[in-house]
Amino acid sequence: MLLAFDVGNTNIVLGVYRGQTLLNYWRIATDKSKTSDEYGMLIHQLFQYEGLSMKDIDDVIISSVVPPLMYSLQHMAYKYCKKEAMVVGPGIKTGMNIKYDNPKQVGADRIVNAVAAYEKYGGPLVIVDFGTATTFCAVSEKGEYLGGTIAPGIKISSEALFQNAAKLPRVELIKPGHVICKNTVSSMQSGIIYGYIGLVDYIVKRMKQELGNHPNTRVIATGGLANLIASESETIDEVNGLLTLEGLRIIYERNKG
Ligand SMILES: Nc1ncnc2c1ncn2[C@@H]1O[C@H](COP(=O)(O)OP(=O)(O)O)[C@@H](O)[C@H]1O
Ligand SMILES: CC(C)(COP(=O)(O)O)[C@@H](O)C(=O)NCCC(=O)O
Numbered sequence: 001m002l003l004a005f006d007v008g009n010t011n012i013v014l015g016v017y018r019g020q021t022l023l024n025y026w027r028i029a030t031d032k033s034k035t036s037d038e039y040g041m042l043i044h045q046l047f048q049y050e051g052l053s054m055k056d057i058d059d060v061i062i063s064s065v066v067p068p069l070m071y072s073l074q075h076m077a078y079k080y081c082k083k084e085a086m087v088v089g090p091g092i093k094t095g096m097n098i099k100y101d102n103p104k105q106v107g108a109d110r111i112v113n114a115v116a117a118y119e120k121y122g123g124p125l126v127i128v129d130f131g132t133a134t135t136f137c138a139v140s141e142k143g144e145y146l147g148g149t150i151a152p153g154i155k156i157s158s159e160a161l162f163q164n165a166a167k168l169p170r171v172e173l174i175k176p177g178h179v180i181c182k183n184t185v186s187s188m189q190s191g192i193i194y195g196y197i198g199l200v201d202y203i204v205k206r207m208k209q210e211l212g213n214h215p216n217t218r219v220i221a222t223g224g225l226a227n228l229i230a231s232e233s234e235t236i237d238e239v240n241g242l243l244t245l246e247g248l249r250i251i252y253e254r255n256k257g
């Protein structure tokens, strides 16, 4: 079995594959203060609950955009799975030509998403990942990673309103159904969610233009808050919440000894 980790700034998504089949996946909080033993025990319990054993893990792959957590997770893999983790980064074949000024600068999660989406849907592609930040990535018809856009995430945008304006409360991220709102909470919900739908559709439209208005450009959304926006966005074709785990499995296959 393969144990795959997608370490984001808010959540770690981990999944277990037997061959190409995803047996289970879980979402746990990203906590920079947790030790390798704490992660080991947490994962041990998640496994146990599903009748799985960490002793059956043959390989571990990690993609992370949170460098301070790498030591704990790598050490956890070593101690509890007896495996050296494969880490998405320099030296790993992704099969994708990265056209960033400095390819090492691109977040590993963005490349992993692009690999999975290109494998599944072909190019050209736009991938939108609604995480702590919202990232947009463009992939060419030939499968080159062309670059993209990084915007403040939905949750952190709404937290910023709450934290910086004394009379604005923390609000639940639900759609109020209209934009002429008659109270503070729905006015904020409208600004955050409908504002965000506008942001997404505008960036995607511009990205499609820069991709040459190719008629077959597909737009795939992923990440914790994808469904909230995708349901009213005019540009998102499909939500695939498991894109990052799928990309990790594919990259593992391309690099295993
Ligand atoms: N299933 C879910 N339903 C609603 N919100 C979610 C869900 N999963 C994650 N979130 C929220 O979505 C945001 C982004 O989550 P995630 O995609 O895990 O981010 P990251 O990859 O940056 O860790 C977070 O604010 C998180 O609280
Ligand atoms: C843009 C990100 C913060 C998104 O991370 P996430 O929201 O998934 O936690 C991450 O991909 C990152 O740190 N990227 C490095 C900068 C870049 O991609 O150009």
Ligand SMILES: [K+]
Pocket (backbone or CB within 6 Å): 006, 007, 008, 109, 129, 131, 223, 244
């Ligand atoms: K992510």
